[in-house]
Amino acid sequence: KRSYKITLLPGDGIGPEVISVAKDVLVLAASFEGIKFEFREMLLGGAALDATGVPLPDETLAVSKESDAVLLGAIGGYKWDKNEKRLKPETGLLQIREGLKVFANLRPATVFPQLVDASTLKREVAEGVDLMVVRELTGGIYFGKPRGFGTNENGEETGFNTEIYAKHEIDRITRVAFEIARKRRGKLCSVDKSNVLEASMFWRRRVQEISAEYPDIELSHMYVDNAAMQLVRYPKQFDTIVTNNIFGDILSDEASMITGSIGMLPSASLGDSGPGLFEPIHGSAPDIAGQDKANPCATVLSAAMLLRYGLGEDKAADRIENAVLDTLNKGFRTGDIHSAGTKLVGCKQLGEEIMKSV
């Protein structure tokens, strides 16, 4: 099968701009490999709220499920910040992750040699960082029940959530992480808080058990507070990290900032079967939306992950990744990664330059 159905979810803020560039790059790279696409553009987040009153319309989920992969721009903005939970753009994002059952969130944090000075870390610390956070995405405290607001035995108001993991949820994300470590440098670090939390003790026990299936992978365990320190102290010690939903949220963002160029970082969210969800890790940046200033690279590289992890089209993925590197080598930069001696261009022009190298 060399023709694929792709759902595009531009979303809010800079989402439409970066999706438009990524789509063009995707089409071009694929055409060289004899691949065709059928695209459908659907509503998600604030855009969906404004048009339909809900952040994830049924039709968006239905079309996404029927497609081979989903490419998402970004969601959210000041406008909807005060909405109740049910009507927040973020809720649409959580719902589509749950709806597509994409439990494995892959977040690479790579320092591009051309951009090492963009990091706030010293050159010798940042240089060569190349790690992957594998975050559990459809369980834990994000989805655990009971949750809500209540009254305690003293008649006092409370707010509460449940961090809970079942065996199969830990086992499957652990296997994904071991497989990824195997394709990388063969090292996996599982991050938990098993000195305090039962959910983490169970997590660690399952990871240890699954590790018997991967004798070739070097497994280590680290407490989350220490991991947050070690990412700053010596990020090169990490290859693949596996962790739960909330720790993964925090650590993957910290890791991405360590690279200094979050405008460059893609992500993939995968399930057991069915379409994956691919999106840049950056947000919707409402302050620069519509100004042709956004860096499209993270979304373009998400399209490469879509080809590689979503469709198994490695050659087309290579084309895109190499084209992005070429474009950096030629000195083209959007404002977020611009520095003295490089060429400042807008979102569209950077896209055109990438296409020249595809």
Add this chain to the structure above:
Amino acid sequence: KRSYKITLLPGDGIGPEVISVAKDVLVLAASFEGIKFEFREMLLGGAALDATGVPLPDETLAVSKESDAVLLGAIGGYKWDKNEKRLKPETGLLQIREGLKVFANLRPATVFPQLVDASTLKREVAEGVDLMVVRELTGGIYFGKPRGFGTNENGEETGFNTEIYAKHEIDRITRVAFEIARKRRGKLCSVDKSNVLEASMFWRRRVQEISAEYPDIELSHMYVDNAAMQLVRYPKQFDTIVTNNIFGDILSDEASMITGSIGMLPSASLGDSGPGLFEPIHGSAPDIAGQDKANPCATVLSAAMLLRYGLGEDKAADRIENAVLDTLNKGFRTGDIHSAGTKLVGCKQLGEEIMKSV
């Protein structure tokens, strides 16, 4: 009252060495201000496990409660790592925090001008960082119930914990944080994950309500994933941070590593009344224990916090803090903060140098 009862809890690893130095410095600084101490040394952590079979003996808690302040070294070590939860050194620490009801954990992260190059962050990013994390310490997911191991509706094993906050728990830590911000630069940032968690929505709502009592303080809110990034990107934007137990655990460790010298950082844990608990933020460092290599500064500065926040003895506290700065200015360094051109000394000698400047 100018005579105080102090409980010393040396604990494990390097704990006894750094407590011994801190005690001497404390006695000397206080003597210049006409203050006397009565010390009692008690068991906690692994040391208590080995001697009594539990990580927090009843007597340790009783004596601590009767004293005016508690100074703790460090707990934990490889030896007890595989113990079941009830018999872990960490459990003793959680129990004494709970037993003393010290709900407010103050963790300063300060870049000492003399040590700015020890940070992995670029000089211009690290220089001048001076922030305080106010972490809720006796609630949230650390203590919430139900917790444990179970079986779900599919007969599958689970591990679970409860993140829960009651109104008075949020209100009191928020007030502590506002008071601290008022004594600092007047800025408070509350960190939560209120775009996903009900416990965080409630947290944010309470912080907003309490803020009416502090119109002079500039309050902002930040999501925890963004806070983890912003600490790396531009740590100087922060003055005082207030957050829950688990986010505080992660962010305070990240912030401390940003300073590059966690061997220098103290902490204070305070309740509404009763003795406070003062401890360095570093661990027990079993690999260098008993070798006279540990940096005593974090514990010495914890003793200064004991004087300031625990006993209201600001002058004696100033003496200690200035003596530490003097000693750094004279170029004395333990191995963890040593660099070319400075004088490498052991734990004891650094203590003696500090005493010369008290």
